Amino acid sequence: MLAIARQRMLGQSFKKILPAVSVLRSYSSAAKQITVREALNSALDEEMSADPKVFLMGEEVGEYQGAYKITKGLLEKYGPERVLDTPITEAGFTGIGVGAAYYGLKPVVEFMTFNFSMQAIDHIINSAAKSNYMSAGQISVPIVFRGPNGAAAGVGAQHSQCYAAWYASCPGLKVLSPYNSEDARGLLKAAIRDPDPVVFLENELLYGESFPVSDEVLDSSFCLPIGKAKIEREGKDVTITAFSKMVGYALKAAEMLEKDGIYAEVINLRSIRPLDRSTINTSVRKTNRLITVEEGFPQHGVGAEICASVVEESFSYLDAPVERIAGADVPMPYAANLERMAVPQVEDIVRAAKRACYRSVPLAATA
Amino acid sequence: MVLGRAFEDKCAKMYYDRKMLGFVHLYNGQEAVSTGFIRLLKQQDSIVCTYRDHVQALSKGVSARAVMSELLGKATGCSRGQGGSMHIFSRKHNMLGRFAFIGEGIPIATGAAFTSKYKREVLKEADCGHVSLAFFGDGTCNNGQFYECLNMAALWKLPIVFVVENNLWAIGMSHLRATSVPQIYKKGPAFGMPGVHVDGMDVLKVREVAKEAIGRARRGEGPTLVECETYRFRGHSLADPDKLRDPAEKAHYAARDPITALKKYLIENSLANEADLKAIDKR
Numbered sequence: 191m192l193a194i195a196r197q198r199m200l201g202q203s204f205k206k207i208l209p210a211v212s213v214l215r216s217y218s219s220a221a222k223q224i225t226v227r228e229a230l231n232s233a234l235d236e237e238m239s240a241d242p243k244v245f246l247m248g249e250e251v252g253e254y255q256g257a258y259k260i261t262k263g264l265l266e267k268y269g270p271e272r273v274l275d276t277p278i279t280e281a282g283f284t285g286i287g288v289g290a291a292y293y294g295l296k297p298v299v300e301f302m303t304f305n306f307s308m309q310a311i312d313h314i315i316n317s318a319a320k321s322n323y324m325s326a327g328q329i330s331v332p333i334v335f336r337g338p339n340g341a342a343a344g345v346g347a348q349h350s351q352c353y354a355a356w357y358a359s360c361p362g363l364k365v366l367s368p369y370n371s372e373d374a375r376g377l378l379k380a381a382i383r384d385p386d387p388v389v390f391l392e393n394e395l396l397y398g399e400s401f402p403v404s405d406e407v408l409d410s411s412f413c414l415p416i417g418k419a420k421i422e423r424e425g426k427d428v429t430i431t432a433f434s435k436m437v438g439y440a441l442k443a444a445e446m447l448e449k450d451g452i453y454a455e456v457i458n459l460r461s462i463r464p465l466d467r468s469t470i471n472t473s474v475r476k477t478n479r480l481i482t483v484e485e486g487f488p489q490h491g492v493g494a495e496i497c498a499s500v501v502e503e504s505f506s507y508l509d510a511p512v513e514r515i516a517g518a519d520v521p522m523p524y525a526a527n528l529e530r531m532a533v534p535q536v537e538d539i540v541r542a543a544k545r546a547c548y549r550s551v552p553l554a555a556t557a
Numbered sequence: 558m559v560l561g562r563a564f565e566d567k568c569a570k571m572y573y574d575r576k577m578l579g580f581v582h583l584y585n586g587q588e589a590v591s592t593g594f595i596r597l598l599k600q601q602d603s604i605v606c607t608y609r610d611h612v613q614a615l616s617k618g619v620s621a622r623a624v625m626s627e628l629l630g631k632a633t634g635c636s637r638g639q640g641g642s643m644h645i646f647s648r649k650h651n652m653l654g655r656f657a658f659i660g661e662g663i664p665i666a667t668g669a670a671f672t673s674k675y676k677r678e679v680l681k682e683a684d685c686g687h688v689s690l691a692f693f694g695d696g697t698c699n700n701g702q703f704y705e706c707l708n709m710a711a712l713w714k715l716p717i718v719f720v721v722e723n724n725l726w727a728i729g730m731s732h733l734r735a736t737s738v739p740q741i742y743k744k745g746p747a748f749g750m751p752g753v754h755v756d757g758m759d760v761l762k763v764r765e766v767a768k769e770a771i772g773r774a775r776r777g778e779g780p781t782l783v784e785c786e787t788y789r790f791r792g793h794s795l796a797d798p799d800k801l802r803d804p805a806e807k808a809h810y811a812a813r814d815p816i817t818a819l820k821k822y823l824i825e826n827s828l829a830n831e832a833d834l835k836a837i838d839k840r
Contacts, residue, residue: 242680271679277712282664282705289605289668292653295675312658317665325646325654326637 221402229374229403230260230392234298236410237382238268241296244382247274247283248300248337257302258338258397284310284335288317288387291333296382301337304353304391318387319362334381339367339391340434340485341533347521352486354433357389358463358495364416365463367391369437370401373460376414384416391462393434419466421473425455428479428543431470431496433459436483436534443539452547462492470496471503478509479546483539488516513542558588558760558816561612564621565791568611568628572795577628580657581642582609586758586790589815590722591616593763593785594690597771603651605666606692608643609722609789610655613692618650659693659727660700663719666691667706670717670774688774689717696727698741704748707782711749716774718767719745721784722757728793729801745782757785758813761822788813 224232238244245268250257252265252275265273276283280301287297301307307314318331340352358365364386368374374392381388406412422437423444432440437458444454455473459466474480480500482493493514500512518532544551565583572581584591587609595604595616606613614624619635627634628642635647646654653669656662670689677685697703698721710717721741725732733739745752751773755766763785770781788810792799822828 245675245679271675277705277708279705279709281702282667282709285661285664285702286668286671286706286709289653289665289670290672290675291668292665293603293669293672293676295672312661313664316658317656317661321646321654324636324640324644325648326635326639328636328646328648329654 221404222408223400223402224371224408225398225400226368226371226374226392227258227260227397229371230378230397231262231264233375233378233382234261234264235267237379238264238272240410242272243294244296244298245272245274246298246300247276247287249276249278249302251275251300256300258394260392260397261300280306280309281313284313285317287333288313288331291318291331291387292321292329294332296332296334298334298336298382301335303342303349303394304337304339305349305351307335307337307353314357314363314387314389315360319360321362322386323362330385331387332385334378334388334390336378336381336390336392338394338397340393341517341522341529342394344524344526344529345522346524350522352391352484352517353389354391354462354484355486355491355495358465358492359490360463362387363463364388364461365391366416366461367433368460369396369434369458370399371403372401372407373414373420373458375403375407376412377416377460379413380416383413388416391434396435396438414460417461417464417466419460419469420458421455421469422458423454423456425453425477427452427454427477428481428546429455429457429470429473429477430481430483430539430543431457431459431493432483433462433492434485436485439534439536440483440539442536443543446536446540447543450544450549452543452549454543459492465495465499467499467503471500474500474504475507478507479543480508480512481515481539481542481546482512483515483534485517485533488514488519491516510546510548513546515539515542558592558819560621561588561591561615562816564611564615564625567625569791569795571629577642579641579643580608580794580796581628582794583791584609584612584789586810586814587722587724587787588612589760589763589819590692590720590757590785590787593760594718594720594767594771597764597767598688598690600649601651602688602690603653603666603669604690604692605653605662605669606655607659607662607694607697608655608657609694610692611642611645613655614645614647614650614652617647617652619645619647619652623647659697660702663691663693663697663702663706667710667715667717670710670715670780671713673716674713686775687716688771689715690720690771691717692720692722694727695721695723695725695732695741696730696735697721698744699736704744707744707748707750707780710780714777714779716777717780718770718774719780719782721782722787723784724787724789726789726793726802728797731801740784742782742784750780750782752782752784754784754786757787758810758815758818760815760819790814
């Protein structure tokens, strides 16, 4: 009882201090806004400039300026030997990238969407991920596989799958998924500098979104650690984990929940493998409730892994069953109204959080 | 070649004695291809093969002891027992590994060739005339990655030689039953590179062709496709009962055993005598 009162007082005083701090911060670093696209482009540019062994390959990355314009301007700046337009041969060019990485070059291979990575998945897993182990450390593979992942808008079943869970289950790979511009810059730089194969899952719908970034983020040496999640919003009643686009949804849900007196703590995973189990468990031990959110298929998903981790490490702290919000267990439909039902929406997250907090909620339109 | 044959025979014995586990694929009969090509390479040149290549590793300089230890799963093996028979790697000898999936190694070898060119042209490093060799079989030549890499290697003029060890059989599938145009060397010109056919049971003929192809690559003239007609004396793997191959066919190729043939050649041309050859066998 007293503990709760103390928490509430601390929470309120925290809120009083925060506005002042953020005002000071904005004066000293005039928070600039950049899109995720600009963040990725600048990260690639800076890393290519710093290390001549970094090169790009993929379909349309050069003369077309990138299928989603992420590699805009890089062909003109670095030339066709470092920005390679490939034929449409994912298996072939991914293998070539891995072979080049065996020899110490640092390829950044773009998949137009990660759905096409399935044509090359043998090389990602068998040639890249497993080689360091199979060769007992003799071969290391400093390669980055990047591209848009997950659902876009009305692109149908073969262009909408989320690959986070599949890649993250494989030892030997690192799997990252940025949300905002700071994430995009910091994580892509970390991925390029990393000596191991990294799968970098972007989101097409986030490319055009702007986020404020500090001067520190804009500096060319900026880098985020791999394997660390970020607490985007602090709270005390329920923990919500998410990655990529769903972080935005979780934050909106948290705002709505606050009006009903539920203070949600939103964790931006950033790194799917290695998963920041420590941050997640610490948060759950504080809030006692957990909602996991992801866009991908529910079975064997990221949320399932997080739930298992929490059950293994923090079972006695849970006051309610873990809820996982995921995409519908169906290939992505095309029609806009069906698509909306197949992907988590903000309302789904709000409802789940309320259920976890024992509030009565109306039944969802979809099961 | 003799070391290779003796090594493989020893493997067979250990496997049947149940000292070796898993998948083991032996090279008996194909030694001429390995020796013919790999002995022409420098240490920095790289090779990529499939699972049938203990002997390629030996030809490239990996010690027989390290390979055998690896096959027995020991920590002294070249991959500390973590790779096994199908995954022999050696950084030092630039043996980039053996890949279990056919066709997998071809893009990797193409990538190594790409790196050689990149280092020379972009990083401006000196002494980068390194060449890559990709070894694979007839079965692989029906796989998409093979064609994808023939295209890109020719397109970007990469220093690579694609070596097909056509032993006519992909496990139990005859090459003729699986391929619309069985002359594999003809597929090279379709992509803009020379396609050469050679008798893979004759090490000296292989060496001549290899010299030309490796030379081309080193001079920056681009890739070559070499088809070596060869034969494996044993089954696909030690677990293969090998019932589908006609005994007459096996006898025909056994008569063309590369080791016996070379021995005969050396003696006929007075390059060595019986005693010298017996000494090599002993070692």
